[in-house]
Structures are given as structure tokens and as C-alpha cells.
Amino acid sequence: MIQEAHPALAPERRDRIRNLVREGGVARVEDLRKNLKVSVATIRRDLEILEEEGKVKRVHGGAVSMESRLEESVFDDKTNQATKQKKKIAEDALKLVGHEESVFLDGGSTTLFLARLLKQRTDITVVTNSLRAMEELADSGPRVIFIGGEFRRISQTMVGPLSSAVLEQIRVDKAFMGTMGFCLKNGITTTDPNEAYVKRVVAEHAGQVILMADSTKAEKVSFARVSDWDQVDILISDKAIPLNFTKTLRKRGIKVRLP
């Protein structure tokens, strides 16, 4: 093959894609192809990789920047395939909430679906640090106790040491937790250390810890370590989770539910 002026190595090309997306806020596949002189297949592969790395958000026809305001819709993305699984997980979690119990609701989209379901239950008390969950329950529904603290915009949750001030004074029957990643070796991990800290404190004050995480989170390891598996009582995931995963966890005494 005849070498072009600049063959552009793969990482370099992805860097350029990233910049183009960031500069314009959005970029379509066709424009990127013309700009970088490669096939659309390559562009798509690159975008796939960049999305996994959390650098860009793919959309039909191209990609949008994560920094851009356009990305707001990432949080409640209906087109996301994992959404259906998340809803199923939330519906299963609802069954675990008993009469007049108190539950903690963590941040994240999966638990947000649970919040929506809990709106009908006026017999319980919901404790949360998620602004989105709070908004969901603002008009009507159960008694709500909100954990204060420093506001983290990316996750729309309250985090940091101030949060524990309220947590120290309460106790919940069940804590429904979300996570960015979980794997057998490294346990539960998330992106922000402050967030991880709050999750740990919550776990200490909960009768049962229930982890809600779809299979896309399996074997993912994020930056901040939350806890090991011995803190978790129940895992609710979906059937796409690896079989040895389920086996190992059950051996360790963790209930695994796959609705």
C-alpha cells in the first residue's frame, strides 16, 4: 500500500476525533471520514472505543462531546439498550421493600427507576442523596429524608464528609446501591472517592445492602474503590452476567437475583 503523507497512527487519530467532537460539540461520521481520510468503519470503531473510555457519547449519525450541554440527555437516555434491563432490575428491587420499612436510594439511573416505583408507596421512608430521586418524590409519595453535603454536578448527588453528618444519625432497613463497575477481584468501584466514601457510610448504617447493577457494569473497574463483596447482601443484575460470576458470588453467601 502506498504510504500517504501522514498515515496517522490509531491513537493519534482518536485524539483528533476527540478534539473535533469537543470543538464542534458534535461531529457526524461522514465529516470525520472526510477529515481523517479513513473509512466509516474505522471511524465507527474509533467512536466505539472512545465511548467505552467515556470520552464521547455516540449518537445516530455521529457523536457528541461529553462536556457539551447536549450530553445532558445521557443521564436519562431512552435509546440506551441497558435501560430495559435497568427497569426490570428496579421492578425486582421493589419486591424487596417491605411494609413500613426505611430504605436508602443511591444515585444513578437504575435506582432512579426504583424511585419512580416507590412514589406509590406512602407507608415507607426513603433516604437518599440523589437529587434526581428527590425530584421524583418531591410532589407526593413516601416520607423523604435527604442526605445533604456537597453537590456533585456530574452525578447529581450529594457527596463528601458533610453527607455523613446526617447518615450517622439514622439507620435504614435496606440500602439500594448503584455502581459504575463491579468485578470479582476488585469488588465495587465508582468514579469519585467522595462518592465512594458516602456509599461506605451508607452500607455501615444499613440492615441489608442490595447492589443494583446491570451486566454492562460487570468486570468493569473504576477509579475509586467502594468496598469488597462481603459488604453486599444481594446483587440484582440481569441474565447476561457471566455464569462463573453468579456461581462465585453465591458461594460467598451473596444472593444473586437475575430478573
Next chain:
Amino acid sequence: MIQEAHPALAPERRDRIRNLVREGGVARVEDLRKNLKVSVATIRRDLEILEEEGKVKRVHGGAVSMESRLEESVFDDKTNQATKQKKKIAEDALKLVGHEESVFLDGGSTTLFLARLLKQRTDITVVTNSLRAMEELADSGPRVIFIGGEFRRISQTMVGPLSSAVLEQIRVDKAFMGTMGFCLKNGITTTDPNEAYVKRVVAEHAGQVILMADSTKAEKVSFARVSDWDQVDILISDKAIPLNFTKTLRKRGIKVRLP
């Protein structure tokens, strides 16, 4: 640079719709169609999505912005007249917020207007127990610390003893407080004892206490007593307040501002 040959990406188009709706307050489907050069079917589909995401409110013939709806709900049962005064009070209060200061924002519509103005200030720290104020600052703006506690639906604020857990650990330069009623004899009063309690704790942890209350609140006495006048440093009200009121308060060393 001409790339209008390709249509805009879907999220980009929705963002433009959102902006058009926000700028005009309302937008007709037909206008959006001409502006974005797509069919009405696409516009309708986009509006449907944006409504589900809570970004706009659909109406027959087009859509209206959520901000204008928020404005309306702030009107609530109050008259237009009082709203203008409240805005003026908020604008005056903004002048008191210095560089890199930390401020507390109380619940209520008057302070909500101030929250909207503070969105531009990224150099400060805002502490609040008002869900409405929190929502106002959720997307962007200053650093936000939210006071947790038990959620009181009527006022959309966090109240009760749990709230003081976070408050005990912080200190603010200025506390901007609202109230249901104030009079010379009984001081500051509000409807709920739990709310009154939080207001007292806040006042203890504030360098300055600034009461924001339009003249319709003057000489009103509510159920729960918050504090006496000696806790207040500055009162911001409007010119319709009785003259002897101003005189007496100034004699007691309280600054009275009437924008």
C-alpha cells in the same frame, strides 16, 4: 466551512429547539420546522422526547419553556405586584454578595429569585435547604452545599433536627432568609416549628443575617416563632412598608434597604 449539505445531528437539533423555546418562551411547530428545515413530524417527535426529559412543555401548536412555567408557579397565589417587588429585593440582595463569599439561601419565592441571579456567580459557595433553589443551581453555577433533613412538601425545603447535623459543621458569611410574617412586637414568625428551628440554627452560623421580605409580610404573625429582631442585621423590603416600621428598626441598629 459550508456543511449545511448534511442535516444536523438529532441531539444538536433538539438542543436548538430547546434554545428557541427558551429564548421565545414559546415556539410554534411551524416556526421550528422552517428554522430547522425538517418536517413537522420530526419536530413533533423531538418535542415528545424533550417533554419526556422535562426540558419543554408541549402545548397545542408548539411548546413552552419550563422556565416560564416555573415563573408561573412562583406566582402561585401571589399577585403580580408582589412578584415585581420580590425580584427587586433579590436584585438588591445580590449586591450584598461579595467575592468568594459563602451564603445561605432559605426557602421561599423571594430567595428563589436570588438563586436564579446567583447562577452566574461561580466564585461563591451557596448553602441551602431549598429544593427549588437546588434545582435552579443543578446544571451550572456556584459550588453548592445542600442541607439534608426531612423533606417538607408544602415548602419544598429540608427541615427538622437532622438538618442541623450539616449546619453544625459549616459557617456562612451571609444568610439570606425568607419568612411568612414579621412584626415589631413578635419578631419573625413562620408556619412550621421545624422550619423555624432550622432558621434559628442557620442564624447562629451566619456572619450576617439578611431578611428578605416584601411589605405584604409586614405585621403578619404566623404560628411558629423564629427569632427576635436582634438576630437580624439587614432587612430588605420595599417602599410600601410602614414608615414607623423602618424608623423603629433603624433605631435598633438594623439596616433597612428599600429598593
Next chain:
DNA sequence: TCAGAAACGATCAAAATCAATCGTAATCGA
């Protein structure tokens, strides 16, 4: 209240885009 007009939702087909697969070329280590 009623009729015409405007706007709406549902449905379908065309176009654009995507994901999966396969073959080829370049690269690397043995």
C-alpha cells in the same frame, strides 16, 4: 352550539446509518 381549519397521532415506505462479517495488508515475535 356547530362547522371549518389547524394541529395531532399513527402508520408506512424510503433513505440514512449501523453492526457484523470477511478478506487483505502491515506488523511483530519466534
Next chain:
DNA sequence: TCGATTACGATTGATTTTGATCGTTTCTGA
């Protein structure tokens, strides 16, 4: 040099988006 691996481009069938059509609903003015 050989075989394995990786990166890339082309092809094909599947999916998504879009615009047009049609019957229904909602608004408006008489």
C-alpha cells in the same frame, strides 16, 4: 521466513431516522 495478530476497508443485511399520508382530535369564530 513463517505464522499469528492487529488494523483497516468493503460488503451485506439489519436498524434507525425521517417525511408523507390519512383519519382523528382540538381549537376558533360565527
